[in-house]
Amino acid sequence: MEFGWTEDEVDYRNQVRQFVDEHVPADWRTEPRQRHFARTERDRVTEFTHGLRDRGWLTPHWPTEYGGADAPPWMHVILGEELWSIGEPRGPQYMSVNWIGPAIMSNGNAEQKKQHLSRISDGEAFWCQGFSEPDAGSDLASLKCRAVRDGDEYIVNGQKIWTSHTQLAEWCFLLVRTDPEAEPHKGISILLVPLDTPGIEVRSIPNIAGESSFAEVFFTDVSVPVANRLGPREGGWDIVRNALTYERVGAPRWERATVILDAIAAWSKANGRYDDPAVRSGLGEAKAACEAARYLAYSVIDERAKGIPPTPQAYVARVSMVRAEKLVGELALTVMGEAAIDGSSLAANTYVSALTAGVAAGTYEVQLNLVAGLVLKLPRR
Amino acid sequence: MDFALDPDQQAVVDAVASILADHAGSARARELGSSGHDDRLLQTLATGGFLDLWAEPGIGPLVAAIVTEEASRANARANIAIRTLVLPSVLSDREIQRVAITHRDNTGPVRFGQHADVLIVVDGDRASIADITSATAIATPFGYPYAVVTTGEARTLDGDAGSNATRWWRVALAAEISGALQGAVAHTTHHLSQRIQFGKPLGSLQALQHRLAEAHVWAQGAKWLARAAAWHGAPEDRAATAATYAAQAAQVIGADMHQLSGAIGFTTEFDLHLWTTRLHALRVELGGARSHAHATTQACWG
Numbered sequence: 001m002e003f004g005w006t007e008d009e010v011d012y013r014n015q016v017r018q019f020v021d022e023h024v025p026a027d028w029r030t031e032p033r034q035r036h037f038a039r040t041e042r043d044r045v046t047e048f049t050h051g052l053r054d055r056g057w058l059t060p061h062w063p064t065e066y067g068g069a070d071a072p073p074w075m076h077v078i079l080g081e082e083l084w085s086i087g088e089p090r091g092p093q094y095m096s097v098n099w100i101g102p103a104i105m106s107n108g109n110a111e112q113k114k115q116h117l118s119r120i121s122d123g124e125a126f127w128c129q130g131f132s133e134p135d136a137g138s139d140l141a142s143l144k145c146r147a148v149r150d151g152d153e154y155i156v157n158g159q160k161i162w163t164s165h166t167q168l169a170e171w172c173f174l175l176v177r178t179d180p181e182a183e184p185h186k187g188i189s190i191l192l193v194p195l196d197t198p199g200i201e202v203r204s205i206p207n208i209a210g211e212s213s214f215a216e217v218f219f220t221d222v223s224v225p226v227a228n229r230l231g232p233r234e235g236g237w238d239i240v241r242n243a244l245t246y247e248r249v250g251a252p253r254w255e256r257a258t259v260i261l262d263a264i265a266a267w268s269k270a271n272g273r274y275d276d277p278a279v280r281s282g283l284g285e286a287k288a289a290c291e292a293a294r295y296l297a298y299s300v301i302d303e304r305a306k307g308i309p310p311t312p313q314a315y316v317a318r319v320s321m322v323r324a325e326k327l328v329g330e331l332a333l334t335v336m337g338e339a340a341i342d343g344s345s346l347a348a349n350t351y352v353s354a355l356t357a358g359v360a361a362g363t364y365e366v367q368l369n370l371v372a373g374l375v376l377k378l379p380r381r
Numbered sequence: 382m383d384f385a386l387d388p389d390q391q392a393v394v395d396a397v398a399s400i401l402a403d404h405a406g407s408a409r410a411r412e413l414g415s416s417g418h419d420d421r422l423l424q425t426l427a428t429g430g431f432l433d434l435w436a437e438p439g440i441g442p443l444v445a446a447i448v449t450e451e452a453s454r455a456n457a458r459a460n461i462a463i464r465t466l467v468l469p470s471v472l473s474d475r476e477i478q479r480v481a482i483t484h485r486d487n488t489g490p491v492r493f494g495q496h497a498d499v500l501i502v503v504d505g506d507r508a509s510i511a512d513i514t515s516a517t518a519i520a521t522p523f524g525y526p527y528a529v530v531t532t533g534e535a536r537t538l539d540g541d542a543g544s545n546a547t548r549w550w551r552v553a554l555a556a557e558i559s560g561a562l563q564g565a566v567a568h569t570t571h572h573l574s575q576r577i578q579f580g581k582p583l584g585s586l587q588a589l590q591h592r593l594a595e596a597h598v599w600a601q602g603a604k605w606l607a608r609a610a611a612w613h614g615a616p617e618d619r620a621a622t623a624a625t626y627a628a629q630a631a632q633v634i635g636a637d638m639h640q641l642s643g644a645i646g647f648t649t650e651f652d653l654h655l656w657t658t659r660l661h662a663l664r665v666e667l668g669g670a671r672s673h674a675h676a677t678t679q680a681c682w683g
Contacts, residue, residue: 284674292602
């Protein structure tokens, strides 16, 4: 047991920091805030991911046969920490390299791997995930979006909602119901769907963040080749369950929260609030929460580095991460006071972002259910 | 980074687990009572060299912290934490076994004061050590033996002994709390899985499941922060961070596990108090969570 970084890892982090200094546009990293990229910024995102690709840093944790370097997942974590702390300039591509690519690697056929993996490792692919529906949020297995087999095609009808990244995405990782008679989680398949397929309509949903970060997506008689199905028919639930364990610790939110804490401390010093004992207590407590989330996430990465199949430890880490983000969001408000009201302030952005922390990638309460059942083995309800 | 023990570390932890299985546990804790001290256990650990792991190459403070954590989880009634993690940070004297610690601003009694031969007194960056010449035990509901002590002539310890002792004291507290958290959560989880109300196990109710799940997350976070702080050599920020989180976890879990256990949780026949009363004692030591949080802030941002 040891908790240090190797020389190679330290060197890599330093190189990433230098690269960030030189290649991330200044207007993208004025503050450690969550950033939503507009459609018009697609080329700038791609330029950045190409830069990572050219250095072998976009998918270092992937096998060499798929454009990676067989590097330990720690390299991917280091990259993620450095990029999330400045607003994640990979945009939605962080998701592609984190779990969509690995899901295709594990479950795709030769043609699908050829079609998608090189585009992701080349920094070209933009994906969104078509999971939630109006009546299937936390209860994801109850989803109704229907795909009916018609020869070599599926005809898809239904609706997805709270879909992030549609403004940039070209492909959708879509969960559909192919067997309405089966038990809910046994009737689900996954289709890889080009977002420009006729019959797909995307409507952005205004939200309290003031930016259009998610959308609803309507499918009306959308034809999708059967060849686009990922994995076996009705085998979608197991695939997505494994994929989500990657997603739950895939975004190093602990690092961004830590950098935000640094900014809150700096702001409180500059504005005469730092010597307030309540501020100093709050900073220390929030720091402790961020570090706990960091180590719980690292414990999941450690399992992955050893090739251990996903365990419920990811749910434990996620709960801790949500608590840390909420604590930092609340601290930003209480420390900055009226100055937080300005919509462009760090506190306003942090607070709104923290509100979503307990909802994305499975709600906080769903994670608690999973910890109770799978870790503590408490009796079923 | 590696979250699994290597073979050498595992061998030590296994050996200590075996000693604890024979010499600690809830029954032994009851036998000794909250004012007692397990000299037999301390002697057994000393004979095996398990109190002197701190300076052992390849084993070091990390395994000393795990030993502290495991002893606390097993309800060991001996002052292992201060002996294994704090004393060696200020003094290389393996002859000393029974040691207690306090600080200049402490107006209360000393934990294990009546069962210690020497007392470390922290005074800012400085620290001293003295023989305990008398100890008057006091009654307390807080799970450990406490005493008001008097000491002989104090010997000033070298260098920054005060800050060294404080950093390692925080790690020791975090490790000891971590073990007690795990014990309290495991005991409550077992109880709620067995206790039938409304025709079903109480542990099947979502409201209770969520609180237990949150408690587990607290306990796990405290465990890894304490271990990482020990491995890194207790730098100011990591030691204070681990102690902050552990003290907060102790407050939450020390209260919640009783709430979840109902009336039986307050009885002495039910083991829960063996961990929770100690949690409350540990969470107020060295100024408690607020003091640790201020130290964290000072270390991180000045």
